[in-house]
Amino acid sequence: MKTNRLEPFEAAKEFISLHFPNCQGAVLAGSVVRGEATHTSDLDIVVFSKDLISAYRESLIVGGWPIEVFAHNFSSYKNYFESDCKRAKPSLPKMVAEGLLLVDSGIMESIQSEARQLLANGPEQWSSDTITMKQYFITDALDDFIGSTKRDEEIFIAGSLATLTSEFVLRTNGKWIGESKWIVRALRNYDDKFAERFVEAFDLYYKTGDKHKVINIVENILEHYGGRLFDGFSLGK
Incomplete structure (x- = not known):
């Protein structure tokens, strides 16, 4: 001080x-x-x-x-x-x-x-349509993250993926979300052990470039809702 x-x-x-x-x-x-x-x-x-x-x-x-x-x-x-x-x-x-x-x-x-x-x-419960839409956006970001070979682009894809995924976990469990430092605080309020794994996965990527923990944790989250979503998704049709 x-x-x-x-x-x-x-x-x-x-x-x-x-x-x-x-x-x-x-x-x-x-x-x-x-x-x-x-x-x-x-x-x-x-x-x-x-x-x-x-x-x-x-x-x-x-x-x-x-x-x-x-x-x-x-x-x-x-x-x-x-x-x-x-x-x-x-x-x-x-x-x-x-x-x-x-x-x-x-x-x-x-x-x-x-x-x-x-x-x-707590916040208003997400509709099934909103969950599906968010699931698609996470899948899109995850595919970009996996496929990217450019470190400068990956850094920002990872940040977007972390934000989308943390929001998905919190909202589908009826919890408030946050931004910036409040993202990890909200995750800790929801589940301290999950928050630790989540931070560890992204920390490993940012320090070493190793993507596997990020990919695993995101895929595990999506798995509860049927896994990745691409085929058949429609918005505004």
Whole structure:
């Protein structure tokens, strides 16, 4: 952590007093709350104010901390809750549910309960047509990965394959997904042993160029749904 800066909670309180002194609710969320902060971490603050015309996001520095503020009125947050859950990436619900109270005029218990219930419900179940479509796209990426002889192209095919496959595993098991570092975190929340094998397979490829573990783990995932899919697949016919 950098020196000569306030403690996270104090910096967050100072931010609220400077920028949202009349808000009705606010929480501090993110890595500092989860005990996962690094020297590059920022503070995620969600603010609720009846005076805001619309939602917005802003980045500032207060008390030596970079701060990401997510500002909402009493209706805008519901729209974001809904859109996040439709994407199966519940960023705002997660921040609100895990957040430490900075300000509460009596509204936060219901809003946090709403967020926690959405997280507990999980994402909408995929239809059989969606599963088939995703199965086809994974097959296509896997074939490209197996057939490629160009290392520069393989690197990016592998990244796409990892994203598609992790999404498939999580969504077919009724779990939330993520992006960037949240992919592996979501996999660990689903099944720590599977996540370890998944990371190990791609790590081996990136370090050595050995594809066999990636191929095996992807094929095993597809096998539960009948294996690779190409012949007969149709979209929009």
